[in-house]
Amino acid sequence: MAVDATSGATSAMPAVREAVRRVPELSAAAGSLRGHDSDRLAALAELGEVIGWILFDAGFYRAAHRMNTRALALAELCGDRWTARFVLLNDSMLQADTGAPRTALEAAARVRGTRALPARVGSLVAIRQAHAIAMLGGSRDALDLMSRARGLFLDGVSHRDPPWAWWIDRTELLGHQGWVHARLHQWDKAVPLLYEAVAAPGPSYRDLFAAKLLSVLARAGAWREAEDLIAALAPGAARIGSVRTTQTLERTAARLLERSGTPRPLREAAVFLREVLASGERSDGPCRRRLR
Numbered sequence: 048m049a050v051d052a053t054s055g056a057t058s059a060m061p062a063v064r065e066a067v068r069r070v071p072e073l074s075a076a077a078g079s080l081r082g083h084d085s086d087r088l089a090a091l092a093e094l095g096e097v098i099g100w101i102l103f104d105a106g107f108y109r110a111a112h113r114m115n116t117r118a119l120a121l122a123e124l125c126g127d128r129w130t131a132r133f134v135l136l137n138d139s140m141l142q143a144d145t146g147a148p149r150t151a152l153e154a155a156a157r158v159r160g161t162r163a164l165p166a167r168v169g170s171l172v173a174i175r176q177a178h179a180i181a182m183l184g185g186s187r188d189a190l191d192l193m194s195r196a197r198g199l200f201l202d203g204v205s206h207r208d209p210p211w212a213w214w215i216d217r218t219e220l221l222g223h224q225g226w227v228h229a230r231l232h233q234w235d236k237a238v239p240l241l242y243e244a245v246a247a248p249g250p251s252y253r254d255l256f257a258a259k260l261l262s263v264l265a266r267a268g269a270w271r272e273a274e275d276l277i278a279a280l281a282p283g284a285a286r287i288g289s290v291r292t293t294q295t296l297e298r299t300a301a302r303l304l305e306r307s308g309t310p311r312p313l314r315e316a317a318v319f320l321r322e323v324l325a326s327g328e329r330s331d332g333p334c335r336r337r338l339r
Contacts, residue, residue: 056104056252057288063098070094077120088125092118096134103141104252106290111141129209132158132168139175144291148182151175166202167212173199174215174223181230193227196220218247222256229259234267254287258295265299270310273303277316284323293324300324 067073072080072091080088095118102111115138122131135154142151155175158164164172173196181189200220204212225240241260244253257280264273280296287293303309303317 056101056106057290059101059288060105063101066094066098073098073114073117077117077124080121081124085125088121089127089130092121092125092127092130092134094118095121096130096137099134100137103137103144104289104291106294108141108145112138115141128160129211133209133211136171136175139179143175143178143182146182148179151179151182155179165205165207165209165212166199167204167208167215170196170199170220171212171215174220174227177227178223178230181227186231189227189231193224197224218244218249218253221247222253222259225256225263226259229263229266232266234263234269237263238267238269238272251287252289252292254289255292255295258292258299262295262299262302265303265306268308270313274310274313274316277313277320281316281320281323284320285326296320297324 070091073095080091095114099111099114099118102108102114115134119131119134119138122128122134135158139151139154142148142154155172158168158172163169173192177189177192177196180192197220200215200217221240222244225237225244228234228237228240238260241256241263244256245260257276261273261276261280264276284293284296287296300317300321304314304321309317
């Protein structure tokens with residue numbers, strides 16, 4: 048995860064391939080491991096969760112879902128409910144990003160149990176549900192869920208939070224608030240939230256918020272702002288390690304070139320961004336950290 052956070056998922060792929068090669072249980076049917084040591088199964092489930100996330104951010108969506116399914120089965124086999132919940136939250140995000148909002152909702156719903164969830168975990172559930180419902184056209188319900196996510200986040204941490212609850216912080220919340228507004232085509236509300244999320248330092252996978260911001264600016268016809276953002280993004284775009292992010296940038300650049308009303312300077316900037324993304328050139332520093 049350290050490599051993923053600093054350099055991106057594509058940089059972590061060699062370690063993923065090596066782990067799968069050296070740990071054959073990761074490829075075995077979970078049922079065949081029944082009766083194995085519970086600590087070993089829990090470790091395998093956690094490793095599977097990490098690999099599933101990296102595969103997802105590296106753009107291997109089917110493989111990521113298969114690994115999530117395997118990690119979930121392993122976690123359930125040894126009774127590791129918290130890892131199972133984390134895997135379900137990851138798979139909910141994957142399903143939403145690959146255009147299956149109803150499946151995303153189902154995965155998020157499975158996180159709940161008989162006891163109330165800690166606030167930070169409940170916040171993550173609400174975020175996942177908000178994305179899926181926004182995709183289904185439920186504007187008011189999606190915004191209500193994001194309001195609930197914000198309220199739960201402000202409740203703070205507790206001793207019941209699992210170790211992975213660190214993932215949700217203020218920047219992550221702001222980015223997802225902006226993203227949900229973008230899904231609802233509420234550009235004027237999405238833009239300031241995404242700008243604030245992009246300006247904050249953080250792990251490399253949050254480059255995605257910068258890509259979402261560019262998409263929103265392009266859709267809103269904010270030409271000058273989009274041109275300025277490309278100027279900030281392009282020098283470091285080739286070293287972005289998140290395929291989800293580079294795919295979003297590529298789609299936005301293509302949309303700008305296809306749109307008849309795109310001003311010439313922005314069209315040229317979009318061409319340059321596509322060339323940099325395709326070139327594999329390297330430059331210094333994650334692009335998002337220059338957006339101040």
